[in-house]
Amino acid sequence: MKIGVLNSGGDCPGLNAVINGVVGAADKLGWEVYGFIDGFEGLLPEGGDYIKLTPNDTIGIAKLGGTILGTTNKGHFAAKVGEGDIAKIPRGIIDAARENVNQLGIEALIVIGGDGSLTTALQMNHEGFNVVGVPKTIDNDLQATAMTFGFDSAVTSVVDALDRLQTTGQSHKRIMVLEVMGRHAGWIALWGGIAGGAHAILIPEIDFDIDKVADFIKQREADGKRSSLVVVAEGARVSGGQLVTKNRGGASEVTLGGAGDIVADQLSAKTGKETRSCVLGHLQRGGSPTAIDRILGARFGVKAVKLIESGKFGRMVSYEAYHVGSVPIEQAVHKLRLVDPDSEMVDTARALGICLGD
Secondary structure, three states, rough: EEEEEEEEEOOOHHHHHHHHHHHHHHHHOEEEEEEOOOHHHHOOOOOOOOEEEEEHOOOHHOOOOOOOOOOOOOOOOEEEOOOOOOOOOOHHHHHHHHHHHHHHHHOEEEEEOOHHHHHHHHHHOOOOEEEEEEEOOOOOOOOOOOOOOHHHHHHHHHHHHHHHHHHHHHHHOOOOEEEEEOOOOOHHHHHHOOOOOOOOOOOOOOOOOHHHHHHHHHHHHHHOOEEEEEEOOOOOOOOOOEEEEEOOOOOOOEEOHHHHOOOOOOOOHHHHOOEEEOOHHHHOOOOOOHHHHHHHHHHHHHHHHHHHHHHOOOEEEEEEOEEEEEEEHOOOOOOOOOOOOOOOOHHHHHHOOOOOOO
């Protein structure tokens, strides 16, 4: 049997671990694996490309960041055109990919991706492709899975940054504001902020009042705590509930960024304290995956092959209660998994004395 594997959308620590898991499990079954280059674009007969993958080709790749297959969030297969908006992939593109895949003898396709990529995978499954999905996003915002690989690595980057910002902030008695990724979900900010000792965490799911944050910091000052760490999710709504965006080059989805600078400027004006802002940005996406993401990625890759072996197509690998299972792809896309303001994690932050701005 010949199967294909591709990763689409943004890069993410642990992608190579998934590929390694797919190749290893498929080899045990005597199957051939073809990796398509640069996401779904690799499926097209013109401009597409692929490589045959054997266990010898994937030795040692689990520890590497990025992906040996390359990836893109642009091109002919972009199914997400904005928050909540979905575009159908043109029939001509689907038919061209199908003809190419059939000529290669590929009988099933593993798609590693987030909400947008799995939306495309779902359409392709409806169009007759034998598709299995693997959830991938540092944002941890996919429904039907408790965790996506890449999330732990991103959180670890936030913790490392906060550890460093704390020492310089204390030295200069400054407010240090760290803007982190996550788009419309606050998982990275919440987990990273708690683990990294942040004093205030501002996330999209909880409307915040900058005056309350400023009063919190002034009270810390009165209590003799001269420095404060503030984590701001890029999707946190500031200045009247508006997202802060910086679209570039006609991108289909808005590019978030700048919330940290606005919060820093406002806190400086309201507290009178010297304030600095740092945007962690793509440092959260790069570098070697953590042990958790290497293991989770490998488990996801192996499970994807087992789903193909069982003929269970149109499903996505999922992680719940320490168990790797699967759910229909429909359950994972079209609606983001956001932080519940009444969740145990939010309660933990409040119990630790962390200000959430409300």
